[in-house]
Amino acid sequence: MVPVLDVDALIGDPQTRIIVCCGAGGVGKTTTAAALGLRAAESGRRVVVLTIDPARRLAQSLGLTTLDNTPRPVKGIDDTLGGSLDAMMLDMKRTFDDVVEAHATAEKAEQILANPFYQAVSSSFAGTQEYMAMEKLGQLRLEADRDPDNPRWDLIVVDTPPSRSALDFLDAPKRLGSFLDGRFIRLLAAPAKAGGRAYLKVFSAGVNVATKTLTKVLGGQMLSDVQTFVAALDTMFGGFRKRADHTYALLSDRMTTFIVVAAPERDALREASYFVDRLDEEQMPLAGLVVNRMYRVSAPGLSAARALGAAEALDDEDSGGPSGDASPKDPGRTPITQGLLRMHAIQAEIAARHESLAKRFVAGHPGIPMVEVPAASGDIHDLVGLRLVGNALAGS
Amino acid sequence: MTIATGTDSCPWAPWPPRLLGMAPDAGAIRDIDWDGVRLHIVTGKGGTGKTTVAAALALALAADGRRVLLAEVEGRQGISQTFDVTPLGLTEVRIAHAANGGEVFGLSVDAKAALLEYLQMYYKLGRAGGLLEKFGAIDFATTIAPGVRDVLLTGKVYEAVRRRRDHRAKGPGAAPAYDAVVVDAPPTGRVVRFLNVNHEVADLAKVGPIRSQADSITAMLKSPQTAVHLVTLLEEMPVQETVDTIAELRATGMPIGGVVVNQMREEILTLDVLEAAAHGGISREDVAADLTRVHVRATNALVNGLLTEARDHAERVALERDEATVVAALGRPTYRLPSLSEGVDANGIRELAETLKAQGMA
Structure with missing residues (x-):
């Protein structure tokens, strides 16, 4: 028996304060996050949904027409149970700028923000989006609890960035932290200071070779930008490492839970499988797996084979075949039924394939709660559609 | 009402080919695009x-020995x-x-x-390569320094495109090592x-080898030797991203290839x-x-189920047709690949390759 992921119990539990939706690109993560947020809000929770890169129409349905890095109330939700729903889209550069401004003197902040290396890191460094998503999560968490008697939010739902690997956001804080704390960058920043230490003396010749070669390859100007950047950031180094550790702790906390989102396709499920293992390894709390876009037939009683057989029998009849039945019939009617049967056969086959892929995942990961969400016939871009997804997530 | 089972012309075309923006003579034998x-x-x-x-x-x-x-x-x-x-x-x-x-070679760049290869080739580093590694300089350059990673990745592709079969041969007549390079x-x-490496490093490296490498790569990427193809499904988000990406490519001067549905x-x-x-x-x-005549028990549930499936299906097809119109409006050569019911395995890939060839993509 496969345990069912009980979404209503999860969002109904006041101990659940953060839900992180993760999975491969294109599996419906953002839709799942939005649907969960809406359902939680309409059951009385005060929710904020942090999305990374929502589809345009889905964003519009949440009232996200401007990307201003601030949560905005979503209009049109049912708030009779006292809940509320805010939503926001991540602006990665702005989030990074905020971090700098909050942790450096005005003068230093200005220096950092103007540095070309900083501008490149904050707008295009491969891990920045992941890091800033986690940074924003930390900020929302602080903001939520600013007034303990009247918390602005009691549930944060996070959609993770469409990373090269779905796991990047777990590593990003550590990676950026270790970069900014890194030995090499510190050597670049302060060769004289570093040279004074005994253990570095041994290596100083090597350091020189390394620096010289890099200067040759990268160009001296880039290195000098890096040096200025690092010098300006120096006071914040400890802060970055501490924040990365803090975010990591937040993710491992009992109040956080992960939902892995997948689609019934080999690659998406492989990624999901990898993710489940990784969360387990990191001892991150996994609530379960959502398999989106499960194909379902409305006439499950009729197998694909039987439907095809029936369609062929109608064919034989048409051509005066084996049955030789000469019963009078409308010439335009039988082909419609044949078409319905053939279409059903194809759909039943797809449904069976999806079912078997999901079963194989379950067999490989026994004990992981799962819920399947049927494929919608259209794209989801309004609250009505999100509510239907929410219902499906809750198994109703 | 006319005959209801229509798989006659193209089995994967729920609408006339012209709606997909195919060339007017689609279906006829064409030159390679x-x-x-x-x-x-x-x-x-x-996805x-x-x-x-x-x-x-x-x-x-x-195919054909390339x-x-x-x-x-x-x-x-x-x-x-x-x-x-x-694994590669x-x-x-x-x-x-x-x-x-014909042969296909694989490489995970x-x-x-x-x-390291680049340093070896241009600077004959030897021991210094190891030192760079030791001090975290390689990590720094490949994972942290913005844009450098992309220059390195596209740089390797650039090298493979330009490589000669016989490395001593020179000049435009020398046979290339590869007739074509396909990048996932x-x-x-x-x-x-990723492709706009020049812009990426422009602010950071105004001079120096990284900059000149980026310039050469950009020259190749923007030349008629290159085509950027886009894969989409007939769903709203993938089509929207296709439209947006084509606009972005156009703005940066990258040669836009075909659209594969x-x-x-x-x-x-x-x-x-x-x-x-x-x-x-x-x-x-x-x-x-009809069902009863071929001995299928026509319960209410079954008939209702079939009609519901047909209605949902019709809704899907209508949405797909809307998206196909958007794809057609892009005016790019468009290729269609079937959904393989058994999923994609090594044989499925061959089937898809044949389909692309038949449609003139290769």
């Missing part, structure tokens, strides 16, 4: 099957999984044979290896930044049956009578 292109870059939104399409395109290009390199740049091992071979390492290995002695590129959200379902119902299904215009009694 990308003559003169040696670097094919394949992108698409996550659209860009790796599969890149693999099929590589096989199609390798040598093709299929490269991935995100270290996902998507190529080895698609062809069901052992740092060297180019043959992963498939094509017709008449690694930024670190590319940097990053997804639509990141691909333009992937995973198209075989269409069973004709337009008028779909129309009737959408509006409850199919007679339940007739369907029930």
